[in-house]
Amino acid sequence: MKIEIKKDILASNASVAAQNRERLRRHSVCMVNMMASPGAGKTSAIVKAIEGVAGLRMAVIEGDIASEIDSVLIEAMGVTALQINTGGSCHLTATMITSALNYLDLGSLDLIIIENVGNLVCPAEFDLGETARVMIASVAEGHDKPYKYPLMFREVDAILVNKVDLLPLCDFDLAHFHQAVAGLNPAAAVLELSCRDGLGADRWCDWLRSATAQVAG
Amino acid sequence: MKIEIKKDILASNASVAAQNRERLRRHSVCMVNMMASPGAGKTSAIVKAIEGVAGLRMAVIEGDIASEIDSVLIEAMGVTALQINTGGSCHLTATMITSALNYLDLGSLDLIIIENVGNLVCPAEFDLGETARVMIASVAEGHDKPYKYPLMFREVDAILVNKVDLLPLCDFDLAHFHQAVAGLNPAAAVLELSCRDGLGADRWCDWLRSATAQVAG
Numbered sequence: 001m002k003i004e005i006k007k008d009i010l011a012s013n014a015s016v017a018a019q020n021r022e023r024l025r026r027h028s029v030c031m032v033n034m035m036a037s038p039g040a041g042k043t044s045a046i047v048k049a050i051e052g053v054a055g056l057r058m059a060v061i062e063g064d065i066a067s068e069i070d071s072v073l074i075e076a077m078g079v080t081a082l083q084i085n086t087g088g089s090c091h092l093t094a095t096m097i098t099s100a101l102n103y104l105d106l107g108s109l110d111l112i113i114i115e116n117v118g119n120l121v122c123p124a125e126f127d128l129g130e131t132a133r134v135m136i137a138s139v140a141e142g143h144d145k146p147y148k149y150p151l152m153f154r155e156v157d158a159i160l161v162n163k164v165d166l167l168p169l170c171d172f173d174l175a176h177f178h179q180a181v182a183g184l185n186p187a188a189a190v191l192e193l194s195c196r197d198g199l200g201a202d203r204w205c206d207w208l209r210s211a212t213a214q215v216a217g
Numbered sequence: 218m219k220i221e222i223k224k225d226i227l228a229s230n231a232s233v234a235a236q237n238r239e240r241l242r243r244h245s246v247c248m249v250n251m252m253a254s255p256g257a258g259k260t261s262a263i264v265k266a267i268e269g270v271a272g273l274r275m276a277v278i279e280g281d282i283a284s285e286i287d288s289v290l291i292e293a294m295g296v297t298a299l300q301i302n303t304g305g306s307c308h309l310t311a312t313m314i315t316s317a318l319n320y321l322d323l324g325s326l327d328l329i330i331i332e333n334v335g336n337l338v339c340p341a342e343f344d345l346g347e348t349a350r351v352m353i354a355s356v357a358e359g360h361d362k363p364y365k366y367p368l369m370f371r372e373v374d375a376i377l378v379n380k381v382d383l384l385p386l387c388d389f390d391l392a393h394f395h396q397a398v399a400g401l402n403p404a405a406a407v408l409e410l411s412c413r414d415g416l417g418a419d420r421w422c423d424w425l426r427s428a429t430a431q432v433a434g
Contacts, residue, residue: 038254038337038366039358065338067364088368090307090338118365119336120255121282121307140357140380141256147284148335149255151305163357169383171413196388 013126016094020101020129027106030215031114032208033128035152036136038118041162043070044195045136045204046113050077052205056110056212061100063092063117070115080104091122094129111212120149124156132211136160136193139172146180153181158189158207165194230343233311237318237346244323247432248331249425250345252369253353255335258379260287261412262353262421263330267294269422273327273429278317280309280334287332297321308339311346328429337366341373349428353377353410356389363397370398375406375424382411 024031036042046060059080062071066085074081082100084092092114104112114130116123133156137145140163146153153159159181167174181190189207193200241248253259263277276297279288283302291298299317301309309331321329331347333340350373354362357380363370370376376398384391398407406424410417 037256037335037358038362039355064365066367067361069361069364088338088342090336117338118254119307119338121305121334121336125305138256138357140355140383141254144284144286145255147286148281150283166357166383166386169386 010125013094016098017127017129020094020097021131023101024106024112024129024131025215027109028216029106029109029112030131030212031112031129032211033114033116033130033133034136035116035120035123035133035156036118037120037138037141040118040136040138040141041160041193041195042115042118042136043073045160045162045193046074046115047077048195048198048201049113049205049208050074050079052201053111053208056209057108058111058113059104059109061097061112061114063096063115065089065117086117090117090119091126092116092128093126097128110216111208120145120152124152131215132157134158134160136162137177138163139166139170142171143173143177143180146177146184150184153184153188156185156188158191160191160193160204162193162195164192164199165196227342230311233315234344234346237311237314238348240318241323241329241346241348242432244326245433246323246326246329247349247429248329248345248347249349249351249428250331250333250347251351251353252333252337252340252373253335254337254355254358257335257353257355257358258377258410258412259332259335259353260290262377262379262410263291263332264294265410265412265415265418266330266422266425267291267296269418270328270425273426274325275328275330276321276326278314278329278331280313280332282306282334303334307334307336308343309333309345310343314345327433328425337362337369341369348432349374351375351377353379354394355380356383356387359388360390360394360397363394363401367401370401370405373402373405375408377408377410377421379410379412381409381416382413
């Protein structure tokens, strides 16, 4: 019974996601869905993207249970930011993204970055109609996360290993992490990053530029 | 409609939680529900508790989407550990805890520690029948988390601020964090901790001993 309810919700979500995807395709807009634990560095990685891909016309959709902290920060950088407060919901849904897209002039955009709710579980199950999925793993979280949250690691196109500046102080085995990720998702790009000191930001921006160029065709 | 389904699930969960709570009360067992983001240090804090409250008869219930990494670690320390793999579910439920309690000899225990699924959202909504709720906030996650996940911060009896050894390297404003927590939950105990170097572990163990003593009466 409970499983049936969940199946219905996911089927209905997938149908709305397909509509979002088709709408973006018509306007040649790339949409990247960024997922991570709370505090792994989603907002900081978006800030690095805004600083680094200045040539692209961007907008950001911010998903949070509560607060507008992140969208205020992004708007201050001169980029349109739409805040979705989910109330109690632990993930964004395709319908929430449809509502956000209604506020954007898609013809004048190249790239939309979605910051999903901080959570390594349910966001991986809900297709938003995105072009690509990116997750961030912070080295402060430990290298065992691929074993504990396998669906998230399987579902993404790129994994940003953030806060590598903390590596000397954390018991994070980078080789072990790479091995675990390769076992779950050998096709994923794995990019090391430190949003704090900027290390790896150039490769992250290159990845975004490449994803956007593929959509623009 | 969706809200009604959620209400039904929560009402049914609360009823099972009440049965768990009464069952523990009859045996004078304290049960602590530990919640946090992935990688904030739940398992490490449990390890510190096992090392520091040697006089108490303990068992651990480990909740994870997948893997048995944590329960294997706890068992190796000579403490009974029951692993619950939730499959896709992003939180433990009272019914899962009832099943785990069936495997334990409650008459021979003083303290059960539950490690919930790594998630700052849904675990806060699901009463498990616990005596007390503890959350861990890692300084690597940033000091703005109380604004973004207010329910979790409101619902707990104690907050462990873990990884304080990383403070010199993180943009974490401790005073700002304390102020935000005081606004949401002035009654919560806020304990600074570094599981890595042991700083604050004595106060964390004192807190657990005190919570257990209150149940033992």
